[in-house]
Amino acid sequence: MTTILCTLYNSLYLDKGLVLYDSLCKNAKDFKLYVLCMDDRCYDVLTSIHQKYHIPVRLKDLESEDKELLKAKFNRPTSEYCWTCSSAFIKYVLQHFEEQICTYVDADMYFYNDPQILIDEMLSIKKSVMVIPHRFPKATEYLAKTVGKYCVEFNTFLNTKESLNVLDFWQKRCIECCSNLGDGIHWGDQKYLEELVQKFDCVYVCQHNGAGIAPWNITLYYYNENELIYKPDNKSCSLIFYHFQSISYITKSIVDTNIDNKADKYFIENIYKPYLVALDIKKEELSKKYGIYELIREHPYKHSKFWFVKKYSLGQYILFLNRKMQGRIILDIRHM
Numbered sequence: 001m002t003t004i005l006c007t008l009y010n011s012l013y014l015d016k017g018l019v020l021y022d023s024l025c026k027n028a029k030d031f032k033l034y035v036l037c038m039d040d041r042c043y044d045v046l047t048s049i050h051q052k053y054h055i056p057v058r059l060k061d062l063e064s065e066d067k068e069l070l071k072a073k074f075n076r077p078t079s080e081y082c083w084t085c086s087s088a089f090i091k092y093v094l095q096h097f098e099e100q101i102c103t104y105v106d107a108d109m110y111f112y113n114d115p116q117i118l119i120d121e122m123l124s125i126k127k128s129v130m131v132i133p134h135r136f137p138k139a140t141e142y143l144a145k146t147v148g149k150y151c152v153e154f155n156t157f158l159n160t161k162e163s164l165n166v167l168d169f170w171q172k173r174c175i176e177c178c179s180n181l182g183d184g185i186h187w188g189d190q191k192y193l194e195e196l197v198q199k200f201d202c203v204y205v206c207q208h209n210g211a212g213i214a215p216w217n218i219t220l221y222y223y224n225e226n227e228l229i230y231k232p233d234n235k236s237c238s239l240i241f242y243h244f245q246s247i248s249y250i251t252k253s254i255v256d257t258n259i260d261n262k263a264d265k266y267f268i269e270n271i272y273k274p275y276l277v278a279l280d281i282k283k284e285e286l287s288k289k290y291g292i293y294e295l296i297r298e299h300p301y302k303h304s305k306f307w308f309v310k311k312y313s314l315g316q317y318i319l320f321l322n323r324k325m326q327g328r329i330i331l332d333i334r335h336m
Contacts, residue, residue, distance in 0.1 A: 059085075152193065248296055
């Protein structure tokens, strides 16, 4: 069975998107990855590379078939529009390309096992939609009230009437509002996932503890003789994918991992360092061949950096960064 996946990103995320693709080539038995290119530069690069399992899609092609989506483009910022497009693109893959199933994945992820493992889990109990829980530790469970219990990072939809009804509901909600209001109702495209679980019986919450490990829950895991252990039940699990959320570059070689220094050191040596090296290689390849070299200083959906540059002197800004990164793991690519 071919694993059908889709994602979206612009040229800022080309290095991450290409590393994601490489991880699938290494670990997925058979797959296709549809990529919604949020700018023409991204589309041109991906079509130039001619990767076998990569299917780039122009943003305007999606918009030409979804007039409501196109209207939304003009009443929200770019970041919110990207979130608005996630549900629309899943539907586009199912209907335009006539795929029987599609899973949305975030571009800043890396697969260490075949993603079909998770999809088979859903299919085995005859469900048609799947979401992944955040699995917040008790100390930060309160975050679920704001950002939601479930994460938009690996969301599967079958091409069936009941599944499409769920997808239509989600898409309609995203078109209505995709802002991070933090009011317990709205948080991009993500907070709505709770409504899907509550309203539709066909929605399944993934039970595999090796899916969706990320900075927000990394302290719930540790390695024992190279075996991944989930602390709450003290049972081993295989790592399916890791979500490298909010990696940011302080300089070309100094990277803020966005993870707590209490994280198991195995993650640093065997997960983060190889991933950062892979990104660095992609950056160099993109620079040499296409003149593209992007360093994300802060997550594109955060805008605080502009405010701090305007409000603070350079010395005060550096002091702010030092305070912000206290307790976080900072890595130097030159020493890997």
